[in-house]
Amino acid sequence: MDFENPAHLRAAAQKLRADYLKYAETTPISASQASTLKDHPLKGPIWVAKFAVPKPIDDTSRDLLLALIDELNDKNVSYDHPDSQTLKLEWVGSRDNVGIDAPQPSLPERETFQKLNAETKRPLAILYIYGGTFVLNTPSSYHKTAGFLAKATGSKVLMVHQRLAPQNPFPAALLDVFQAYLTLLAPPPGSHHEAIPPSSIVVAGDSSGTCLALGLLQILLRLRRQGKSIVFHGRTIEPNVPAGMTLVSPITELTNSLPSYERNMQTDLFPVPVEKLPFLQPGFPTCSIWPTQPPRADLYCEAGMLAHPLVSPAASEDWSGSCPIWMASGQE
Numbered sequence: 001m002d003f004e005n006p007a008h009l010r011a012a013a014q015k016l017r018a019d020y021l022k023y024a025e026t027t028p029i030s031a032s033q034a035s036t037l038k039d040h041p042l043k044g045p046i047w048v049a050k051f052a053v054p055k056p057i058d059d060t061s062r063d064l065l066l067a068l069i070d071e072l073n074d075k076n077v078s079y080d081h082p083d084s085q086t087l088k089l090e091w092v093g094s095r096d097n098v099g100i101d102a103p104q105p106s107l108p109e110r111e112t113f114q115k116l117n118a119e120t121k122r123p124l125a126i127l128y129i130y131g132g133t134f135v136l137n138t139p140s141s142y143h144k145t146a147g148f149l150a151k152a153t154g155s156k157v158l159m160v161h162q163r164l165a166p167q168n169p170f171p172a173a174l175l176d177v178f179q180a181y182l183t184l185l186a187p188p189p190g191s192h193h194e195a196i197p198p199s200s201i202v203v204a205g206d207s208s209g210t211c212l213a214l215g216l217l218q219i220l221l222r223l224r225r226q227g228k229s230i231v232f233h234g235r236t237i238e239p240n241v242p243a244g245m246t247l248v249s250p251i252t253e254l255t256n257s258l259p260s261y262e263r264n265m266q267t268d269l270f271p272v273p274v275e276k277l278p279f280l281q282p283g284f285p286t287c288s289i290w291p292t293q294p295p296r297a298d299l300y301c302e303a304g305m306l307a308h309p310l311v312s313p314a315a316s317e318d319w320s321g322s323c324p325i326w327m328a329s330g331q332e
Contacts, residue, residue: 181216
């Protein structure tokens with residue numbers, strides 16, 4: 001294939017789209033999701049240290065998030081009100097001088113973190129929010145990506161097991177990401193790390209993870225404008241933004257209604273309009289998680305919430321006070 005030839009690129013894009021649609025139109029959501037939930041062996045030039053943070057008791061983060069959602073919910077659309085949960089998190093760092101198949105030593109998680117931290121060369125932490133259409137993947141799916149980032153930056157990378165749709169619709173994953181960020185700022189019981197200032201945190205993500213990242217930024221900006229602090233595990237935290245964000249293939253609006261969707265209709269991986277999505281078609285195979293009960297028109301949220309500024313951050317009008325943001329998007 002000649003990657004400089006526009007005709008070749010269009011043909012390749014159309015084949016990828018056709019292959020994707022064939023799979024998407026015939027595979028139940030539960031099967032697609034399950035195929036991405038496998039734990040991969042811990043091996044090669046990375047350290048992975050897992051830990052869990054208990055469900056907070058003395059906490060305002062959940063109520064503050066729900067209050068922001070309500071303030072912006074001008075149509076009074078009904079939406080899910082998830083509870084906080086035990087957060088499962090994973091630190092990933094670079095492991096030097098080992099082969100690609102070298103297994104990670106079997107050590108207590110805290111000792112593993114100490115070794116990971118010892119090989120960290122900069123006082124920088126990356127909160128990585130992975131993609132997967134809000135439906136797929138776990139941190140295990142992104143160990144290699146996180147390891148690459150850790151190696152390239154000399155930092156350590158934190159990922160949270162964000163709750164997946166359709167079983168856990170908006171704002172469950174956003175609440176998990178918000179509380180993961182707070183866990184960096186003020187480590188609760190069970191954490192391996194010391195408190196990390198926002199000036200030493202970068203939030204990174206890809207695909208649907210960028211939507212959650214920008215949603216997190218909007219939460220912090222809005223709370224700061226309102227002069228509100230956050231109580232998390234009994235500690236008071238100011239809603240300070242991170243040092244920066246890096247977003248790959250960002251998804252910022254979920255209505256698929258902007259002109260670029262129509263312009264790229266023939267080559268975009270995801271079809272438009274929204275009602276043509278495979279999981280909404282009459283013959284789509286049902287499963288234990290889709291359609292939901294009661295049914296809804298979107299995997300991630302109620303259809304009436306798709307334009308909500310914390311669901312589709314592009315609908316947010318005020319970004320003043322944001323950290324620097326680097327975005328990568330193109331016609332790969």
